[in-house]
Structures are given as structure tokens and as C-alpha cells.
Amino acid sequence: MATIRDVAERAGVAPITVSRVLNNSGYVSQETRERVESAAAELEYVPNMLARSLRSNRTDTFALVLTDITNPFWTTVARGVEDAASEHGFNVILCNTDEQVSKQERYLSVLLRKQVDGFLFVPARSRTESLDMIRKQAVPVVVLDRHIPNVDVDTVRCNSERGSYRLLRHLLELGHRRIAILAGPQDVSTSQDRILGYRNALIEAGIEIDDRLIECNEYTAESGYLMAHRVLSLRPRPTALFAANNFIAVGALRALRELGLQVPQDISIVGFDDLPPYYIIEPFLTVAVQPAYTMGYKAATLLIERITQPVHDGFQELLLSSEIKIRRSTQAISNGAG
């Protein structure tokens, strides 16, 4: 592996001149530049980022730590992050925690040692410990998608409570009174917020909360399947389901199929976040859609700003809104239902 010194010797200049050519920093005559460039090419020189970063105190790399890369929502977020990063010359290291705090802590520790310039962080659970690991080292961090209570930190997320509330309003306007929510983990803020929106809408409508209609579990299809079966075994049966994320919706639809319940004739269902066409039979689900790409893009842009302009006044909390898409999975309640 050739070093900058090898290139310098071959080009008949000092190492620093090679550095200047390769980094486009400082003045170099056209002729010298060409000599250096061809020397580098001939030697197949590859700059050593370890050395460069050690000297410059920058890796031009930040981490995107998220919870489930197989979920198309996160894939889209990641695309937004990548685009913003590459526009500013940053590399992204993607780490998948599977919602496990242990995996998350291992990643954070490795990334800190590797001196990443910053973190885009989707906390696996709403605990503050992991975040503190980062903040103690004074590395910039933007919390993405989720909220950690009582902590001053830059955040980009979507208003889950409001999205949830609006979905519920839609169902209530269709005459539904017995509505179940299949939520995510109890200690994840998006799940809490969606439950909150659900409760508030029901209370506002003068409907008593039935706790058996509130299920909490993982943000997965398996979990959605199980939760759906539980609430559908209740009598009177709910006339509408609210799946708190896209994978839960997939599992719930499967349960409905098994029970021979037609959507929307026999039961209505709404969800949070879209699915690519091939995950379900057809894109017919009424949903609240979060601006996934924008979330990623804006969060990355903010992080990069924090990295490149460390001084700032106060933290930002960016709260985006979701769009309600009414499709064919909801209909007015029929008199015989329930």
C-alpha cells in the first residue's frame, strides 16, 4: 500500500504538496498537480482515512442507528439520510438494533471508538442511558422519529398523536364506537403517542375507554397477527381496528383473512405508514402516512449542521405531520355489525 510519501517521492515534491493536491486545499500549480496526480494513479494510491482523521479530528462519517431496516418505512428514511449525507460529502454507517437495547449499546460504543462525527439515533427504548453515552463524549446527536422525555436534544419526528387522532376521527365519523388499537411497544414514544391520540379522540367523542381494546406488543407482523386475534375474540367484537404501524397491519390482515372477515364489509381497518404494493394484496388501506424520506433528509441535514457548526443557540425539535389517505379499508358501520 503506497503512502503519501511514496507519491511525493515519485512526483518529486514534498508530502504536503501531495496532500494539497488530493484535498484541493491551498495553491498548487497546474503542472505540479498533474505530476502528483499521475504519480498517485501509477502507484494506485489509496489515502488512509485513519491517519487523515486522526490528524484532522473528523471522519466525515456519521452513524444512522435504527431499529428495523427490513421495514420499508425505515428503508425510505435511510434513503433520505443517504441523500443528504452525500450532498455534504458525508458517509453513513447504518446500524440495525432490532429494538434491542443491548445491541444498541454495543453499536454506540463501537461507533464512539471509531470517532464518528455524529449520530442519527432512533432509540430502541425511551430510556436516556444510551443517549447519555453519546452526549458524555460531546458528539452531536439528532434523535429521530422518537421522543425521549425531559431531555434537551435535537429531534426530528412526526406528530404521532395527531395522526392517530385524525384516523380515529375518521372512524368515529363513520359511526364506529368499538375500535381496537394494536400498538407497538409500551416504552416506545411513537406507540405511546398513537395510543394517546386514540384515547383522546374517544374521550372527546364521549366513548368510554375499554382497556381490553388496547393491545401493546412489537412493531412486527407476527405481533400484529397475535394482537388482532386477541381483540377479535372479544364480544362484542370491535367494528374497527387501528394498526399502529405497517407491519402490524400486515399481521392483522392475515388474522382477518383467517377468520373469514371481509374488509371493509365486516370490519374496518386503518394503519400507520404505507407498504410497498407487494406486501399486501392491494394498496387499499386507509392510513396516516409519515413523510419518511423527508424525516431522514431533514434529520441528516440538521445533524450535519451541528457537526459543521458546533455552536448554536438551543436545541431544535422538528415536528412533521402525517397525511391521512382514505382508501377502501374503512366504511360506515352497518346496523347489524358488532
Place this chain on the structure above:
Amino acid sequence: MATIRDVAERAGVAPITVSRVLNNSGYVSQETRERVESAAAELEYVPNMLARSLRSNRTDTFALVLTDITNPFWTTVARGVEDAASEHGFNVILCNTDEQVSKQERYLSVLLRKQVDGFLFVPARSRTESLDMIRKQAVPVVVLDRHIPNVDVDTVRCNSERGSYRLLRHLLELGHRRIAILAGPQDVSTSQDRILGYRNALIEAGIEIDDRLIECNEYTAESGYLMAHRVLSLRPRPTALFAANNFIAVGALRALRELGLQVPQDISIVGFDDLPPYYIIEPFLTVAVQPAYTMGYKAATLLIERITQPVHDGFQELLLSSEIKIRRSTQAISNGAG
């Protein structure tokens, strides 16, 4: 950010002693060790891997460069890789190329500059250029899943031709004669091999190859959907479909649904690699299943061996075999079909 020197000062020892404590190298008295450890804890010291790696010429990190992390097949491979890596104290950087050579080259370049210790490489296309980038820098590499012709390189993959052949034998034994294959990209070896197995089985059975029954496109559901519609518009219509990967199968099943064709009554279908239960209505597909986890695990183990024991005699080519799982998507041809 505290450095090793800060810790040394606080503990009243030389930096090298701190180094010895943190790396468990050399002799340190129990008392000194404890003083150093508590000093490190108090200062919340985080070792700088850049400096360490620059000195030691190792990053204890290798890259897994693959083509589609959203595909459960690759997710499983990645799990095998991660497990093998963590057993040996290695970190994995996962990079997703989306089958795009440009993205792939950008990643390889960055990773080389970051001095990764090795590559687990799924070439986006069967070209040798990208691989040469790595080999010129004398970084260990194991090619995974795919074959690059006429190149001496360690490889771990599955025998696609044989898996394909056996699926075809199964269909032929059920009496099918008009069988379409929905394959992946023409320049990806697994796709080529699956077509080869298809052709050989048909030729052996004395069936003339109809080129209109051989479709090539991406390894995606969208592509599977399009290819299925094309071959299903032919007359006489094929009596069986062979989807060359799991996502193609998802798309093909969707097309069959649209056309109102029942599986297996109206048409048989076989696939390559399983899908988690929630991707399709039910796990009823007859498939060739590759040992995804083992592929990842073995490939990572081989790579780590190459990294830690650079001298070896000759390259290895590990060829695993797939298992045929006969389920309910295939049945003997009825006389009226076609």
C-alpha cells in the same frame, strides 16, 4: 474527549501502562491496574480506534457488501455473518448496493480508504473491475453467493444450477412440458446458473427450448409481476412457472391472482428461497431453499481466517447445496390444461 495520557496522569502512571491495562497486554500489578481502571472510568475514557488502528494496521472490521438488504434471504445471510464476526471480535460494516455498480464502486472506495481488514463481497454484476479494486490493494476478499468467471478468488456460494435442475425435474415428473422461467438479471451468475439448470433439465427430457418462456429482469417483486404477465399472455399458456428468487415469486403470485388463476389447480409455480410467512398468503410454495445463514457464517469464517492467517495455499471455492421443499404450489398436470 479524554486521551490515554489524561488517564495516565490521573492514575499517576505512564501512558504505556494504561495501554497495557486496557489491552490486557504485558504485566501490570493488580494495584496499578485498579488505579488505571478507575481513572479511565472517572474520565469516561473512550479509546480512539483511529489511533490504535493506525499503529496496529488492523481495524478489526470487515465489510459486507450486498445487493438488497430488504430481501429476507440477505437479512439471514447477514445474521450468519454477524454471528461469525462477533465470535472472533470483528465488527461488520454493512453496505447495500441495490445491484448498482456505481454505488458498489463508491462503497468499495470508501471502505478501502477506511482500511477495512477484508471484504465479503456480493458482486452486483459479474464484472471483474470492482473486484480488482480490492485485490490491487491486497485486502482479503471472499466472494459470496455469486461467481465471477476466470478469477482466482475465495468463494462461498450455493449450487444454483443443481437446485434449479431439481425443481425442473419435479415439474417434469408431474407431467409439465411448457414451463416458463422468470429469472434475474442476465449478468448475475445465480440467474445464469438457474437458467442453465432449467435448460439442461428440459433438454434432457427431450423438450425443445422455447426462448419466449425465458424471461430475465431484476430480482424484485415488480419485475416478477411484469415477467409473469408476459409469459402468461403466451398461447398456449405455460402450465408451470419457475420464479428464480423469492421476490420474483411474490410478484408472480400477484399476477396470477389478477388473472384469476388458481395455484396449483390452474397453474403450478416453484421458487428459489423461502419467504417469511407474512410476505405471502401462506407458505405453500414449492421451493429450493439455500442455506442462507450457513452461507453467511461460513463466508465470514473463511474471510476472518484469511485476515488472521494471510498465507495460504490456493483459493477455496465452497459450493453448498439447496434443499428442495415440496409443498402445495405444484401438482400433476391435468389433461385439459395448457
Place this chain on the structure above:
DNA sequence: CTGTTAGCGCGTTCAT
């Protein structure tokens, strides 16, 4: 426009 010096944080080598 180009070069010299020094040092980023760490671990190897050799000394004590």
C-alpha cells in the same frame, strides 16, 4: 506556490 516542523493518540521496541 512550495517546503519544514511538529503532533494527532496509540502501541512496539527496547531499556530499566
Place this chain on the structure above:
DNA sequence: ATGAACGCGCTAACAG
């Protein structure tokens, strides 16, 4: 059992 000196590859700071 502990420490001093040095250098990994690169670039900031300061000449000239």
C-alpha cells in the same frame, strides 16, 4: 513491573 523514545500516515501552522 514500569517507562522513554519512536513512528504509524497524514495535515495544521508557520515559514519562505
